[in-house]
Amino acid sequence: MAWFVLVLAGLCEIVWAYAMKQSAGFTRPLPTAIMLVAMLFSFGLLAWSMRTLPLGTAYTIWTGIGAVGAFIVGAVVLGEPLGLMRIVAAVLIVSGLILMKLATPA
Numbered sequence: 001m002a003w004f005v006l007v008l009a010g011l012c013e014i015v016w017a018y019a020m021k022q023s024a025g026f027t028r029p030l031p032t033a034i035m036l037v038a039m040l041f042s043f044g045l046l047a048w049s050m051r052t053l054p055l056g057t058a059y060t061i062w063t064g065i066g067a068v069g070a071f072i073v074g075a076v077v078l079g080e081p082l083g084l085m086r087i088v089a090a091v092l093i094v095s096g097l098i099l100m101k102l103a104t105p106a
Helices: 002-022 029-049 055-076 084-103
Strands: none
Touching: 002 029, 002 055, 029 055, 055 084
């Protein structure tokens, strides 16, 4: 269950990162509010998952989901450039996440 909650926390991180971008420096109220709510959920779910999962694992997976998710949203939704080095970097992050999961005791 902790892993599922951690993935939800990472998804909330993607939402708040995108909402932060859409808030235009906190000048737009709706995206700013969405960002704050998503942040609260993200941190709360991360904290809940840390009851069971090791700190290093939980935090690494959470930030990795957020980083790769924000990269994908930036490319797909916002039309940000997809260069070869950026794609390789994202693949390396995902590889690290997989290794971290495999290295964490059950």
